[in-house]
Amino acid sequence: MEEQVQEQTPEEKAPRKPGEDLFYWLGALVGAIVVLTLVFSFLGRLTRVDGHSMDPTLAHNEMMLVWSLGYQPRRGDIVVLNKTSTDFLGKRAIVKRVIALGGDTVDIDYENSVVYLNGQPLDEPYLPEEMYLPGPTMQQTHWEVPEGSIFVMGDNRNHSTDSRDIQLGPIDTDYILGRAVLALWPSERFGAV
Numbered sequence: 001m002e003e004q005v006q007e008q009t010p011e012e013k014a015p016r017k018p019g020e021d022l023f024y025w026l027g028a029l030v031g032a033i034v035v036l037t038l039v040f041s042f043l044g045r046l047t048r049v050d051g052h053s054m055d056p057t058l059a060h061n062e063m064m065l066v067w068s069l070g071y072q073p074r075r076g077d078i079v080v081l082n083k084t085s086t087d088f089l090g091k092r093a094i095v096k097r098v099i100a101l102g103g104d105t106v107d108i109d110y111e112n113s114v115v116y117l118n119g120q121p122l123d124e125p126y127l128p129e130e131m132y133l134p135g136p137t138m139q140q141t142h143w144e145v146p147e148g149s150i151f152v153m154g155d156n157r158n159h160s161t162d163s164r165d166i167q168l169g170p171i172d173t174d175y176i177l178g179r180a181v182l183a184l185w186p187s188e189r190f191g192a193v
Contacts, residue, residue, distance in 0.1 A: 075100065098152055
């Protein structure tokens with residue numbers, strides 16, 4: 001004799017309790033917020049470019065993804081630096097290119113528009129124009145970068161406040177938020193940085 005299994009029809013299922021759907025959606029929302037907070041705190045974050053110091057590589061108001069987890073600076077990387085490193089710039093995050101690491105020397109020949117790293121001229125095809133000698137706080141032409149620091153410059157050298165400025169100088173690596181890896185917005189500029 002075979003037993004027959006009766007399937008419950010929708011009318012016979014237990015009725016939903018009031019607020020059960022709301023509880024489910026609130027739990028999902030809280031879970032998503034926790035995951036996003038962890039991702040953006042430890043892996044990466046979204047940052048907007050503020051200013052024109054990285055033109056034409058990165059444009060003013062461009063949105064980019066910044067990778068943080070396990071990041072160690074390398075020459076040529078574009079990095080985002082913490083706001084507290086730039087009191088005189090209004091405490092805003094800055095985006096610059098890493099030119100030198102701790103132990104390196106940097107020399108700038110403004111007459112020939114050349115940056116020397118450890119005595120060797122840098123090949124910098126991303127520069128939009130030749131450099132000219134900037135204002136009074138940027139007259140120095142030789143730096144020895146301390147260990148645990150980086151020397152950064154904007155790609156738009158004639159319109160960039162960077163490590164050449166005596167108010168900023170080489171920056172402690174603790175101020176690095178991460179490396180810019182992907183331009184997200186506007187859509188026509190989407191792609192790897």
